[in-house]
Amino acid sequence: MKKGYFSVGTAVLLSLGLFTSQALAQTESFCSATGHSGESVQLDYNHVGTVGSKGYELWCDKNTTSCKATFYADGSMNCQFQNADDYLCRSGLMLQSQGKTYDQFGGDIYAEYKLVKGNASGVDYSYVGVYGWMENVPGAQNGLVEYYIVDNSLSQWMPGDWVGNEKIAENVSIDGGTYNVYRNTRTGPAIGHQGDVTFYQYFSIRSSMRDCGTINISAHMRKWEELGLKMGKLYEARVLGEAGHNNGNQASGSVDFPHANVFIADGTTPTSSASTNPTSSATSQEATASLPGTIEMESFETNGGDEVTIYGDVVGEVKPGAYLEWTVDVANAGIYSFEVLAARADEEGRESTISLLIDGTTVGAVSVLTDTDWSDLHYKTFSGTTSTSIASGKHTLRVSFDDGYVNVDNIKFTAQGTESLASNIRMSLNNDKSVQVFDMQGRALGRVSVAAGASLQDALFARFHKSGIYLVKQGSRMMKVRVTR
DSSP, rough: OOOOOOOOOOOOOOOOOSEEEEEEHHGGGGGOOOOOOOOEEEEEEEEEEEEETEEEEEESSSGGGGOOEEEESOOOOOEEEEESEEEEEEEEEEGGGGGGGGGGGSSHHHHHHHHEEEOBBSEEEEEEEEEEEEEEEETSSSGOOEEEEEEOOOOOOOOOOGGOOOOEEEEEETTTTTEEEEEEEEEEOOTTOSEEEEEEEEEEEESSSSSSSEEEHHHHHHOOOOTOOOOOOEEEEEEEEEEEEEHHHHHEEEEEEEEEEEETSSSSOOOOOOOOOOOSSSSSSOOEEEESEEEEGGGOSSEEOOOOOEEEEEEEEOTEEEEEEEEESSSSOOOEEEEEEEBOTTTTTOOOEEEEEEEEEEEEEEEEEEEEEEOOOOEEEEEOOOOOBOSSEEEEEEEEEEEEEEEEEEEEOOOOOOOOSSSSEEEOOTTTTEEEOOOOOOOOEEEEETTTTHHHHHHHHHHHHHOEEEEEEEETTEEEEOOOO
């Protein structure tokens, strides 16, 4: 089973008043839904993004071009898979920025769905319902819980006792239905981690299938607490359609969701930062990051063209020319050094350039070196320095993936001192009598040793044989040096 790395999702704010059983019955008029509406996005590759105000995700393990999905601005989705090891499509809420447990949102969290099954074959396991993660869970290894509320299946049977190594309760009444509750210990991929880690899984498995309904996610979590299962901060809550195989089959089939929605009743339904569209003037926006400081890639405001995929706390599957943007608050004017934590693999030995732009002007770039094996990537730090001083105040920072196909975790910015250009500069050198040298795009050129009494200009020209302006760094000291010959 593919585990959730992905985490972009949104839902509109719904004002529902008191959520009584009568009101609930009225909301389920969506069970008569037959079609889709609004702008749509068609995919035949793994991807996370937004359409309108709704978040979506397509994942297919193997034979990805035979797996497709169409996501609509009204939240509905159509999911098709063929010859897949594991397939999922899902949409809903990204909640990790809230830092809240399920009972701190000012109202219960609900999911609505209507599904229409297509023909399915080779499906050994399937989950249709609600999916998500919790963090900082007391007693859970790595503080993580992956949870499922399963109302239906794309195979001929519902998931059974095999889903968990502990059967916590049998035939308990939750939210008007009867469910079995399980806890499982699993080692595998998880949010916020590279490689496999150990975590808990919680399952509520409905005793009988239903094709349409409203799931009170908070009611399930209250029951889980009553049964002794610990809760943590909610990372996400999504409507899910997942199917796969365990016994050498190839899973094929389809499921249509003419209605899918996740929301908070009597509370504030958060919207994804990825769905906001800041104006061209950054000064009118609230800052979402600060310089100096570390910018996490998954926290972006704007995803240029939805051309990146979020894997927990990194971004990957980046298409050439894609970009991410933040509104940043620069504390002090000056030159900034930056460190990009990234990885890339390319059998042809090519590099990938990542450029930094402030208010549309390129101020730095780094080239991410290659490894030879995507399955064994390790992240490295690639350093650069801004080519110009950045003014204090609010700006739009764009990170542009010029060549694409790179994974990035974060970028750390550190303020540097600035000095005036000089025609003949001599420095008091430390014991190694060398300096780091960068070009005006912030690309590292190498180190230069400076003989006692020699000028930096002489040393730079002897090393690079080229006039121009260089950025020179020794320790925490940074300056621009003009070389003319």
